[in-house]
Structures are given as C-alpha cells and as structure tokens.
Amino acid sequence: xxxxxxxxxxxxxxxxxxxxxxxxxxxxxxxxxxxxxxxxxxxxxxxxxxxxxxxxxxxxxxxxxxxxxxxxxxxxxxxxxxxxxxxxxxxxxxxxxxxxxxxxxxxxxxxxxxxxxxxxxxxxxxxxxxxxxxxxxxx
Amino acid sequence: xxxxxxxxxxxxxxxxxxxxxxxxxxxxxxxxxxxxxxxxxxxxxxxxxxxxxxxxxxxxxxxxxxxxxxxxxxxxxxxxxxxxxxxxxxxxxxxxxxxxxxxxxxxxxxxxxxxxxxxxxxxxxxxxxxxxxxxxxxxxxxxxxxxxxxxxxxxxxxxxxxxxxxxxxxxxxxxxxxxxxxxxxxxxxxxxxxxxxxxxxxxxxxxxxxxxxxxxxxxxxxxxxxxxxxxxxxxxxxxxxxxxxxxxxxxxxxxxxxxxxxxxxxxxxxxxxxxxxxxxxxxxxxxxxxxxxxxxxxxxxxxxxxxxxxxxxxxxxxxxxxxxxxxxxxxxxxxxxxxxxxxxxxxxxxxxxxxxxxxxxxxxxxxxxxxxxxxxxxxxxxxxxxxxxxxxxxxxxxxxxxxxxxxxxxxxxxxxxxxxxxxxxxxxxxxxxxxxxxxxxxxxxxxxxxxxxxxxxxxxxxxxxxxxxxxxxxxxxxxxxxxxxxxxxxxxxxxxx
Numbered sequence: 001x002x003x004x005x006x007x008x009x010x011x012x013x014x015x016x017x018x019x020x021x022x023x024x025x026x027x028x029x030x031x032x033x034x035x036x037x038x039x040x041x042x043x044x045x046x047x048x049x050x051x052x053x054x055x056x057x058x059x060x061x062x063x064x065x066x067x068x069x070x071x072x073x074x075x076x077x078x079x080x081x082x083x084x085x086x087x088x089x090x091x092x093x094x095x096x097x098x099x100x101x102x103x104x105x106x107x108x109x110x111x112x113x114x115x116x117x118x119x120x121x122x123x124x125x126x127x128x129x130x131x132x133x134x135x136x137x138x139x
Numbered sequence: 140x141x142x143x144x145x146x147x148x149x150x151x152x153x154x155x156x157x158x159x160x161x162x163x164x165x166x167x168x169x170x171x172x173x174x175x176x177x178x179x180x181x182x183x184x185x186x187x188x189x190x191x192x193x194x195x196x197x198x199x200x201x202x203x204x205x206x207x208x209x210x211x212x213x214x215x216x217x218x219x220x221x222x223x224x225x226x227x228x229x230x231x232x233x234x235x236x237x238x239x240x241x242x243x244x245x246x247x248x249x250x251x252x253x254x255x256x257x258x259x260x261x262x263x264x265x266x267x268x269x270x271x272x273x274x275x276x277x278x279x280x281x282x283x284x285x286x287x288x289x290x291x292x293x294x295x296x297x298x299x300x301x302x303x304x305x306x307x308x309x310x311x312x313x314x315x316x317x318x319x320x321x322x323x324x325x326x327x328x329x330x331x332x333x334x335x336x337x338x339x340x341x342x343x344x345x346x347x348x349x350x351x352x353x354x355x356x357x358x359x360x361x362x363x364x365x366x367x368x369x370x371x372x373x374x375x376x377x378x379x380x381x382x383x384x385x386x387x388x389x390x391x392x393x394x395x396x397x398x399x400x401x402x403x404x405x406x407x408x409x410x411x412x413x414x415x416x417x418x419x420x421x422x423x424x425x426x427x428x429x430x431x432x433x434x435x436x437x438x439x440x441x442x443x444x445x446x447x448x449x450x451x452x453x454x455x456x457x458x459x460x461x462x463x464x465x466x467x468x469x470x471x472x473x474x475x476x477x478x479x480x481x482x483x484x485x486x487x488x489x490x491x492x493x494x495x496x497x498x499x500x501x502x503x504x505x506x507x508x509x510x511x512x513x514x515x516x517x518x519x520x521x522x523x524x525x526x527x528x529x530x531x532x533x534x535x536x537x538x539x540x541x542x543x544x545x546x547x548x549x550x551x552x553x554x555x556x557x558x559x560x561x562x563x564x565x566x567x568x569x570x571x572x573x574x575x576x577x578x579x580x581x582x583x584x585x586x587x588x589x590x591x592x593x594x595x596x597x598x599x600x601x602x603x604x605x606x607x608x609x610x611x612x613x614x615x616x617x618x619x620x621x622x623x624x625x626x627x628x629x630x631x632x633x634x635x636x
Contacts, residue, residue, distance in 0.1 A: 005597045005598040005599040006596055006597050006598075007592050007596060007597060007598055008596060009589060009592050009593050011320055011593075012320060012322075014313065014319070014320050014589055014593070015312075015313035015319060015320050015322040015323075015324050016324055017588075017589055017592075018309065018584070018585040018588055018589055019306070019309045019324050019325055019585075022302060022305050022306050022309065022581075023306065025302055026299070026302045026303060026306055029295065029298060029299040029302060030299065032295060033295055033296065033299060036295065051566060055358045055359075056357065056358060056359065056360030056361075059357040059358075059360055059361055060354065060357045060358045062357075063353065063354060063357040064354070064559075067350070067533065067555060067558075068555070070537070071537070071548075071551055071552065071555060074537075074548075074551075075548055088537075088538075088541075092534050092537075095530065095533075095534065096530040096531060096533075096534055097530075099529070099530040099533065100526045100527055100529075100530045101526075102526075103357070103361040103525060103526035103529055103530070104524075104526040105361075105363050105526075111524075111526075114527065115526065115527055118527050118531065119530070122531045122534065123534060126534065126535070126538060129180075130179075130538065130542065133183065134182055134183045135183075136182065136542050136545070136546070137546055138538070138541065138542075138546075139541065139546070139548065
C-alpha cells in the first residue's frame with residue numbers, strides 16, 4: 001500500500017507535475033459536463049442565434065471595435081512623441097467621445113455638448129495626474 | 140498607529156466611501172468595479188492611504204446598492220437583490236425615504252458587526268495558520284475551492300470554473316522565488332515573450348469586472364438612465380428608529396449570516412442577503428407580509444450584505460484567501476506595495492492592520508452620515524447618464540491595466556481578452572467568482588502541493604501529516620456532502636427565497 005502512494009519528483013520536470021494533474025481534472029470535469037448537459041449543449045446553436053438576434057449589435061460590436069482601435073493605436077501614436085503619454089491622451093479623447101456617442105440614445109446638441117467637454121477634460125486630467133504627481137509614463 | 144491617521148487618510152476614506160456609494164447606486168456598476176477603476180490611484184498613496192481609499196469604496200459600493208433597489212426596484216449591486224422585495228413596494232406607497240433610512244441603519248449595523256468579527260477573529264486565525272506546513276496550506280486552499288464550488292449555483296460548473304482559473308494561472312514560468320525550477324509551461328508557441336510570467340492578476344480582474352460589465356450593458360443597448368421624475372423619494376411617512384423595535388434579533392442574525400457568508404471564499408453578497416432574507420422570513424411571525432413592503436425584509440437584506448464587508452476580509456488577512464471578488468482586488472493593492480497577505484501579515488504589519496480596522500470603522504460611519512443626511516441627493520445619482528460614465532470607466536480600466544507593471548502594453552490586451560472572456564463566461568453559464576479564486580490561489584496551490592511531495596515523497600502525507608490535516612479533510616468532505624444535500628433541496632423547492 002505504501003508503495004502505491006510513494007511519489008518521486010524530478011526537480012527538472014517539477015514544473016509539469018501540477019499542470020498535468022490540473023489538465024487531467026479539467027478534462028474529466030469537462031467530460032462530465034458534456035455528458036450531463038449534452039441536450040443543452042446540442043441545442044446551443046439556437047441559444048447563440050437568439051443571443052445575437054436579441055443583442056444591440058451596433059453598441060456591442062461598436063464597443064469592441066472602438067476598444068480594439070483604441071488599444072491598437074495607442075502605442076504607434078505614442079511612439080511619435082516617446083515618453084510623454086501623448087499616445088494615451090490623443091487616443092483617449094476620441095475614444096471617450098465616440099463610445100459616449102455610441103452609448104447615447106438621443107443624440108441632441110444638449111446631450112452631445114457635456115459629452116464633448118468630458119471627453120476632453122477627463123483624459124487630460126488623468127494624463128496630467130499620472131504624468132506629473134504620480135510620475136508614471138503612459139503610452 | 141496614530142501617525143497613520145492624517146487628514147489625507149481620513150479624506151481618502153470619506154472620499155472613497157462617497158465615490159463607492161455613487162458606483163453602488165448606479166445599476167450596472169458595482170463595488171468591485173469601483174475598486175478596480177480606482178486601484179491605479181493608490182500607486183503613489185502608500186499602503187495605508189491606498190487601503191483607506193479602497194476600503195471606503197468597498198463599504199460605500201455595497202451600501203449604495205440600496206438606493207436604486209428601493210426607488211426603482213432594480214438592485215444597484217447584486218447584493219441588494221432582496222432589498223427590492225420590500226423596499227420597492229414601500230417606495231411605491233410613497234414611503235421611499237423611510238425605506239431608504241431603514242436600509243441605511245441596517246447597513247451600518249451590519250458593517251459594524253462584521254468589523255467586530257474581523258477584529259476579533261482574523262488575528263486569532265492568522266496566529267493559528269502560522270503553524271501550517273505546506274501540506275495544511277494546500278489543504279486549506281483545497282477546502283476553500285470546494286466550499287466555493289459547493290456554494291455555486293451549479294456545483295459541477297463551479298468546480299470546473301475554479302479549476303479553469305487554476306489552469307490559466309499556471310501559464311508561464313514555475314517561479315524560482317517560490318522554489319520552482321524556472322521553466323516555462325502551457326505557453327502557446329510564439330507567445331513566450333508576453334506570457335513568460337503569465338497573465339497579471341489585476342488586468343485579469345479589471346477585464347472580468349470592468350470591461351465585461353460594460354460589454355454586458357452594451358449588449359443590452361446601454362439602457363437609458365432615469366430622469367428625475369422617475370425617482371420618487373416620497374415623504375408620506377417619516378422615518379423613526381422605533382421601526383427597529385422588535386428587530387434586534389433580526390439585525391444581529393442577519394449581520395451574523397452576512398459575516399459568515401463573507402468568510403466563505405468566493406461567495407458574493409447576493410448569497411449573504413438572500414440567506415439573511417429567507418431566515419428573517421422563516422422566523423417572522425408574519426411571513427405573509429414579506430415582499431409587500433415589510434421593513435424587516437429590508438433590515439435583513441441590508442444588514443446581511445453589509446455584514447459581508449468585514450467577513451470577506453477575515454480569510455484574506457489571516458490566510459491570504461479572498462472572501463469575495465472585491466477583496467480579491469484588494470490583493471492588488473498589497474501587491475502594488477510589495478506586501479504579501481497571509482498568516483504573517485497581521486503580525487508583521489500591525490500598523491497596517493490597525494489602519495485597516497480604523498478605516499473600515501470610519502468608512503461605515505461616513506457611509507451612515509452621508510447617506511442618512513443626504514439620501515435625497517444620493518437618490519439623484521441614478522440619473523447620471525451612462526453614455527458619459529462608461530467611456531470614462533473604460534479609459535480608467537486601461538490606465539489600471541497599463542500601469543500595474545509600470546507600463547506593459549500586453550497587460551492592456553489581457554484586459555481585453557478577459558473582458559471578452561468575462562462576457563462569454565456569463566453566456567456559457569460559467570461562474571466568475573470560483574474562476575477568480577482559482578486564478579489567485581492556483582500558483583500557491585502548486586507550490587504547496589509539489590513541495591509537500593518533494594519533502595515527504597508520499598501522497599499519504601496529505602492525510603497523515605497532522606490532526607489539522609484530518610480536520611481539514613473532514614471539512615472538505617462535509618462541504619461536498621453539504622452541497623449535494625443543498626442542491627437536492629433546491630431542486631425540490633424551485634422558489635428558494
């Protein structure tokens with residue numbers, strides 16, 4: 001019985017011991033879920049169709065698209081003026097404005113004007129706060 | 140101790156509580172999101188001042204949820220869900236202000252009871268845990284994971300989510316500083332440069348609780364804000380403390396339930412308030428009045444969810460295991476300052492410990508005073524347009540992720556990956572809280588497990604090391620059996636509350 005529980009761990013391969021156990025457990029649990037919920041999983045196509053049919057596609061994918069563009073542009077823009085945080089500032093202003101516009105329901109001047117002010121003031125304040133008092137370099 | 144209490148320290152608690160109430164009061168925004176967004180602001184504040192801000196946000200965020208729950212019938216935070224049951228009917232009768240004040244007083248009492256428990260038990264538990272070897276430490280984590288999975292709405296899914304969290308946390312190098320061999324694993328080819336140290340905790344948390352929440356709102360079309368006409372505080376019946384006559388037992392019991400639920404890892408405020416509410420209903424002489432504007436229902440719900448605040452800090456500060464998602468974020472504040480939370484934390488950092496207790500006390504008092512005096516103004520918070528708030532929050536999420544490791548762009552991409560992941564989690568009905576706890580505890584679990592085997596060379600050591608190990612196994616088996624019984628009962632009673 002004692003031999004069955006004995007384990008020798010080779011230090012050189014010790015980085016694989018726990019991940020292997022966890023991967024096996026994860027696989028077994030996934031299999032158990034697959035078996036238990038097979039009907040629900042088989043019918044998931046309809047679930048996803050309903051999800052996409054009911055979602056506000058413009059706002060959801062618009063948010064994803066704007067976020068992706070925001071993250072992608074920050075570093076290249078920042079590289080034009082290195083170590084100044086300008087990439088963050090220059091990209092954040094249009095990002096805040098455009099995503100605010102995307103989330104807005106009634107796009108009237110009365111609604112857009114405060115958004116425009118916030119989209120300039122908020123990124124500028126955050127940029128100033130992190131660049132000067134906190135001494136943290138932004139992209 | 141007293142040198143820590145400076146005007147800045149006090150201002151940060153009060154300011155944090157104020158911002159937390161605003162976050163909690165806006166449906167779709169939570170205390171966790173408030174802490175996630177404000178975490179980067181703690182960089183240059185130092186540990187005590189940073190914690191003052193974050194603990195204020197935590198207490199305020201949990202408390203603020205009662206405002207929309209009572210006035211609009213929409214819980215501001217998940218933990219306020221049962222407040223809607225009786226708060227909203229009272230508001231509809233024109234007694235909104237009375238309902239709000241009942242909730243504020245109950246929140247205050249819940250917060251104080253849980254703070255007392257934290258002050259009393261965390262150092263004792265930590266003193267006890269210092270004696271733990273790698274074996275007991277591993278079993279404690281195993282126990283935490285089983286409790287958390289057992290209390291998930293679906294145990295199998297809960298366990299799967301927790302193990303998935305561990306698996307993702309293992310991506311990267313087996314850390315030499317923890318006794319590992321410094322070799323990489325689970326890294327897809329071509330991503331070694333970015334994933335050498337794995338995914339950072341905070342971008343993961345900010346993605347799951349910040350970006351994912353905004354994606355969920357975007358999916359719903361970012362529901363319109365409320366206008367002032369829809370927010371009726373009412374003034375028909377004024378609040379009097381006499382409403383608490385005969386409710387002391389309910390207050391103490393609900394606060395105790397909230398605190399106990401908080402101590403259990405990975406179980407959120409919604410479980411605390413639901414359990415407190417259902418107990419209040421069961422023990423009430425007039426259970427039929429619940430759901431129709433019964434003050435006892437608001438008292439149970441709000442004292443229960445605020446009881447969570449101190450309770451959730453007990454396992455964090457004594458064992459290094461976060462009690463809920465918001466306290467998981469607090470680990471980030473400690474990490475930023477290079478301090479590891481665990482059994483040695485309180486003994487090695489008595490000033491920080493005292494400052495935390497004091498900050499929690501002041502935060503509860505500040506919450507009570509601000510909300511009690513200015514509740515009519517806080518009620519208007521629900522009218523703040525989301526099209527202004529959400530973009531600013533997204534921008535703050537980016538700042539938080541980017542600055543966590545002093546400027547690594549991959550952390551920003553991590554935020555996006557886990558933001559989308561968090562949205563998918565909800566769609567796939569996976570559980571976020573067990574995932575987070577698994578993600579946080581995974582690397583420690585690995586070190587404790589492998590080191591135990593390296594030292595003793597046998598699996599039986601996990602059963603025979605000490606009496607503590609055996610007690611932990613009893614608790615582990617008890618939590619699994621308990622969850623099976625609970626899930627069978629839940630199937631028999633579809634209307635759980």
